[in-house]
Amino acid sequence: MDLELKIPSTVVVHLGAPTDSSAQNVTIPFVDYIKNVASSEIFPTWPENALIANIYAQITFTLNRIFTEHYRSQGYPFDITNLEAYDQAYVYGRDFFENISQIVDEIFNNYITREGNYNPIYARYCNGTTSLCPGGLSQWGSVDLANQGYAPIDILKYYYGEDITLVEDAEVADARESYPGQPLRLGDNSLEVKGMQVRLNRISKNYPSIPKIAFPDGYFDVITEDAVKEFQRIFNLTADGIIGKATWYKIIRIYNAVKKLSELDAEGISLAFIKEQYTGTLRNGDTGPGVEMIQYYLRFIGTFNDFIPAVTIDGVFGDATENSVRSFQQAYGLEQTGVVNEETWNRLYSTYFSILDGLPPDFKGENFVPFGGTVLYRGASGDAVRTLQNNLAEIATVYTDIPKVSVTGYFGPETEQAVIAYQKLFGLAPRGTVGPITWDSIASLYSDIVNGNLKSPGQFPGYVLSEE
Incomplete structure (x- = not known):
């Protein structure tokens, strides 16, 4: 799911009440729709500043309806109606006033939000004479x-309110329903999954029986499945743990309701929420999983590009990591800041998978096997699972806290428990799923063991110890 707000190139208008199935749906260019509404609701002789303010409100109201999928989440095949009783006045086929048309052309991709948020506010308004709307624009x-x-x-x-601001020059794109077209289920790994995880977590504040998803990172794990099942149970859906179209839009509707996105006092969606992969600027001194991730990418890319120095994956953004980031930025034509902003993060991500896609299936680097891009979880099977099990079985001979696993190629409860034990032992999030950081940690330790780099307790380390 693309959470980045874009201005739709078209809008589908229902020419009647929402429940009137006989009414026509018409697809109109977004710009022409706003010109029609503005020409139908306000007077061209008004002062220009009043015209602009009103058109901002009309644009934002429209975007709020589309962004929240107000009608589509209820099963309707349209974005908005043409009736003021429900939405805004739209007169099919009418002409536009010239000065209003010019203003819309200049500001159609700008909208109102609140500081720190990115979602369009519910820009309620009324004429201020025959109808009043406290808190809305007159x-x-x-x-x-x-x-x-x-x-x-x-x-x-x-x-x-004083805390509103304008988003300007938003990107224009073809409109589409948010549902990705196929169900999300256990084992999936995508931005759509992350969007649903974050929404479920917020819904769980109002419905605490829904389990919290501790790591909403796009990996559809067992905890996410449990949260989906409980959500479905609460809202009378088939509790299969799969996010099909009905569950998808029910989550959208309930999320919009608890966040009050279609009300004037909406809770709002912070800018941080829309950064599905990118979690914020990372720089020297930062620590945490985000730093581990860029270190993993840098280490992998550096295997194929000698210009980029190797880094240790320790989750600490120190001088060595900064130097490696600068080298990466120089090699790939980015500004050499040593800071990982969104542009650098996305380039690291795309470069990693571009290299990975070009490798043979059985590729092995210098004492390591790269993460294949597919998160391993209970129920997965194949060569990657077999490799994981082989590595864990060898590691368990040295670290006896990790239960031994059979090398079957099937990721069952036994493998899941071994993964959790490993993650707990080495300070990783104990999820039982294997993403790039856990994979790299296991593969690196396995390599140390089989190549004799890891010494048993009491074993001579191979060099003389001194007190200096």
Whole structure:
């Protein structure tokens, strides 16, 4: 699921009440839809600042309906209706006022949000004479403010609060339903899974029987499956732990409800939420799983590019990691800051998988086997599982806290328990699934053991010890 808000190139308008199935659905260019609404609801003779403020509200209201999938999440095949009783006035086939048309062309990809968030607010408004909407924008009141010299943003702040801001020049893209087209289930690894995990975690604040997903990182593990099953049980869906279309949109609807995204006092969605892979800028002094991830990418890429110095995967962003990041940025035409911003993170990610895709299936680097890009979990099978089990079995001969596993090629409960024991022993998140960090840690330790680099307790280390 693409969580980055984009301006849709088109909008599907239902020419009637939502429940009127006989009414026509028409697909209109987004720009023309806004021009129609503005020409239908406000007067071209109003002061320009009032026109701009009102058009911002109309754009934002429309985007809120599309972003929250207000109608689609209820099973309707449209984005918005043409009726003011439900949404905004839209008169099919009408002409546009020239000055309104020009304003829309200039600002159609700008919208209102709150500081620190990225979602379009529920920009409620009314005419301010025959209808009133406390907390919303008064259209005729905006005229009075414009005549007093208020700028468009000041008019909007007057009604929606001082903490609003404008997102400008948002990308325009073809609109599509958020549902990815196929169910999400145990073992999947994707941005769509992460989006659902984060939503389920937020829903669980209101419905605490839903288990918390401790690591919402896009890996559909057993805990995620349990959370989905409980959600389905609460909301009378088939409790199969699979996120099909019905469950997908039910999660969307309940999330929107608990966040109050279609209300003026919405909780809002922070900018950090939309960074599905990227979790924030990383720089010298930072620690944690995000640092481990970039160190893993750098180490792998450095195997094929001698210009990039090797780093230790320890989760600590020190001078060596900064130097390696600078080298990567130089090699791939990025600004050499030594800081991992979103652009550098995405380039690391894409470069890693670009190299991986070009390798033969049985590739082995210098004493390591690269992570194949597919997270291993209970129920998985194949050569990667067999390799994992072989490595764990060898490691268990030295680290007896790790239960021994049979090399079968099937990831069952026995393998899962061995993985959890390994993760606990070596300070990794004890999830029982094997992503790139756990894979690399296991493969590296296995390599040390089989190549004699790991010494048994009391064994001569191969060099003279001194007190100096």
